[in-house]
Amino acid sequence: QKEVEQNSGPLSVPEGAIASLNCTYSDRGSQSFFWYRQYSGKSPELIMSIYSNGDKEDGRFTAQLNKASQYVSLLIRDSQPSDSATYHCAVNVGSNYQLIWGAGTKLIIKP
Amino acid sequence: GAVVSQHPSRVICKSGTSVKIECRSLDFQATTMFWYRQFPKKSLMLMATSNEGSKATYEQGVEKDKFLINHASLTLSTLTVTSAHPEDSSFYICSAKLGSYSGDTQYFGPGTRLTVL
Numbered sequence: 214q215k216e217v218e219q220n221s222g223p224l225s226v227p228e229g230a231i232a233s234l235n236c237t238y239s240d241r242g243s244q245s246f247f248w249y250r251q252y253s254g255k256s257p258e259l260i261m262s263i264y265s266n267g268d269k270e271d272g273r274f275t276a277q278l279n280k281a282s283q284y285v286s287l288l289i290r291d292s293q294p295s296d297s298a299t300y301h302c303a304v305n306v307g308s309n310y311q312l313i314w315g316a317g318t319k320l321i322i323k324p
Numbered sequence: 325g326a327v328v329s330q331h332p333s334r335v336i337c338k339s340g341t342s343v344k345i346e347c348r349s350l351d352f353q354a355t356t357m358f359w360y361r362q363f364p365k366k367s368l369m370l371m372a373t374s375n376e377g378s379k380a381t382y383e384q385g386v387e388k389d390k391f392l393i394n395h396a397s398l399t400l401s402t403l404t405v406t407s408a409h410p411e412d413s414s415f416y417i418c419s420a421k422l423g424s425y426s427g428d429t430q431y432f433g434p435g436t437r438l439t440v441l
Contacts, residue, residue, distance in 0.1 A: 247429065256417045257368070257433040301367065310421065311358065312430060316367045 215240040215283060215306050219315035228324050232289040236302030236315050239283070245305035246278055248287045251297045251317065261287060292322045327351050328420050330433035337408055338441055345403045345436045347418030353398035354420035358430060359391075362415045374401045408440040 216239045234248075245264055249257035261276040263285065265270045267295040270278045275288040285304075287298055302315040327350040337343050348359055355376050360368040372380045372393050380393035392404040400421075405412055415437050419430040
């Protein structure tokens with residue numbers, strides 16, 4: 214069974230520090246990887262997508278992909294209280310590119 | 325761009341009634357839409373994949389006769405929860421996929437919170 218694993222947290226990080234979120238996946242054939250942010254009571258919002266090994270940066274966010282290790286991470290620099298949310302790792306599988314979701318990591322940024 | 329709407333945002337109904345939820349892609353055509361369900365403090369669970377003009381593909385354990393999905397146009401998919409029961413109370417979220425090639429991103433609607441009394 215195809216799986217995506219995340220530490221459910223909560224992960225507590227001081228304001229201004231770097232938050233590091235990690236994810237592993239089981240399907241070696243996966244090609245597309247996504248990080249979504251979800252605030253309580255709201256639907257997920259796309260933060261980053263990554264398709265190739267290495268790093269991809271967008272503002273304060275950096276996604277890292279290592280296909281050999283089947284590992285995806287998200288770094289949030291200069292963490293802000295507004296970054297407090299649940300972060301989901303999602304991986305494309307299937308002929309219709311369905312997303313398999315991790316359980317989500319709850320991130321708390323402490324002022 | 326890539327805005328997805330859902331209607332209604334919140335619905336309360338009596339047990340045994342049917343509820344229809346609409347999902348619309350407002351500024352793009354979506355050949356594929358997905359329906360998810362999310363229970364409190366849990367991750368999203370894919371219910372079905374909806375392709376325009378064809379029957380939906382349901383995930384294992386999802387009753388197709390209970391959760392009717394129609395994707396009649398490139399901008400509209402509907403989910404009807406038939407004969408709803410309290411255990412169907414959940415947060416239902418749709419998403420729409422841009423394009424048709426591998427790696428396309430899914431954009432999510434704001435969700436519909438269903439409460440069955």
